[in-house]
Amino acid sequence: MKIILDAMSGDFAPTEIVKGGALAAKELGVEILLVGNEDEIRKVMTENALSDENIEIYDCKETISMEDDPTSILKEKKGSSMGVALTLLKDGKGDAAVSAGNTGALLAGGTLIVKRIPGVTRAALAPILPRKNGKTMIIDAGANTECRPEMLEQFGVMGSAYMKYAEHIENPKVGLANNGSEETKGTEVVIEAHNALKKRKDINFVGNVEGRGVMLGECDVFVCDGFTGNLVLKSCEGFGLLIMEMLKEVFLKGFFSKIAALLVLKKIKKLKKSLDYKEVGGAVLLGIKKPVIKAHGNSDAKTIKNAIKQARRFAEGGVIKSIEDALNNN
């Protein structure tokens, strides 16, 4: 298994990305193909005394920034580390790609360099949120601001395939994001999508799921347009950050609080870990022909390692074959 890693994208690139890649090569037994400025990458490796076992470097000088126009990846920035990583993936030089860079560019490159699976109308960006007793995939969370019913239907199929084959959830529950549980709730698009999802025999559609269901685990796949999904995802992230801040205040101020903190330290750490999106890795780019993971822009080495782990699960899984079959035989 070889994972192609865009070494030059992300807030802490190349240092944290290269360190994350080396960590993955060491701990996960995968081969890593680092794409980026070889001199800079070697410098990071030397400075951090990283072993180059199972690590290859593909030298390229350009990078694509967060400010660059996403479509530039198809033109003047095709030679950027992200553009090259996706081209190498398309050409079969690795099994999956990971990048912490410009989301729009990764979507454009994924769709137009790696290309969509036949039958897929639109690729989706699907982050996975840790929640009560498991994980919930939110699909879409930003790739498609507005969606047609058949797009939402396909998101349900794609999300189900991922959660089944990559996350090994038996018969994943697919829910449609809505402002009420009744079938008649929601916009016209959502009502039509509900009817389409209900008819499918190849997924376990559990009907409408309200916002509460995301964190309380009423479904494994939460289907919505990218506008809604992005807002729901980030609302939860914001709440998570606030809670951690508040817990710090509870435990760090005062003598008794500090004793209490010592007494429950392990449990609080476990709670924090169980809600930390960095433990999951990144968002999945679904609907294209090869596995691509979008790691958080602010990823550190450990998050990159987790994203690589996720890319491995994705590549091992049979997710893409299952999507292809479902969308062409239904």
Place this chain on the structure above:
Amino acid sequence: MKIILDAMSGDFAPTEIVKGGALAAKELGVEILLVGNEDEIRKVMTENALSDENIEIYDCKETISMEDDPTSILKEKKGSSMGVALTLLKDGKGDAAVSAGNTGALLAGGTLIVKRIPGVTRAALAPILPRKNGKTMIIDAGANTECRPEMLEQFGVMGSAYMKYAEHIENPKVGLANNGSEETKGTEVVIEAHNALKKRKDINFVGNVEGRGVMLGECDVFVCDGFTGNLVLKSCEGFGLLIMEMLKEVFLKGFFSKIAALLVLKKIKKLKKSLDYKEVGGAVLLGIKKPVIKAHGNSDAKTIKNAIKQARRFAEGGVIKSIEDALNNN
């Protein structure tokens, strides 16, 4: 100040509603006009030894249930406790109304019995969420599934008026819910709404606010369509419930955990209280001629008291006059 209270609606009506009304009459110094079945109300008062000081009862036999068609409040259910409460409000028999009943019916009754403020296109249901250092109003959160740009613009104006006059926030920050901070982000409707809000000189528009901003307090008024608002609100509620469950697990199992719990009990209670929507009261129905508060369906006496407190702030405030002026002079 007289608050009209629909005594027969809500999961724990009439008991908790009547108790909440009596609590408010006693603690807040307001007069309460209880609307509902007088025999049942008197029975609750006797059984709970509640004083009838500052409490009046308006007898009516019917109720509207959660299963009733919302528009029935205008026809066969006009004589229900909710219908009568709204009619009494319209007729000036009280300063504000509170109900924990069928949201759709309250919206229909609010709009068509109490009637909209001239110039208002649609009434909105606006819950107020406790968050970091304050409260955020989400407007709309369920009354209008799909919105036109001018509706979102008006929601900004109405929310700003409420947070200024009823919650006494100076120059409340109005943000537009979006999947990115750039002006070009979002659906066409949202982009148009952004331009309209930006032009208004009578509100403090802070631009697009992403999901994270809701709980982290980037704005006081979070403007969105009812579909998005409902999903964001309930995602946060779900997360809140999950956190409380997880904290219980941290503190209730094991000897050391119980000691820790004792040491930080006050602080944890404070944390819980600061995130508890029951402390806020209910959702505000904005855009109609009189103050109406929708209390949570599962309200207990204390929540009802808080909803009455909120209704008092709303009625004292000058909110409605401000909305009328803003929408007719701009």
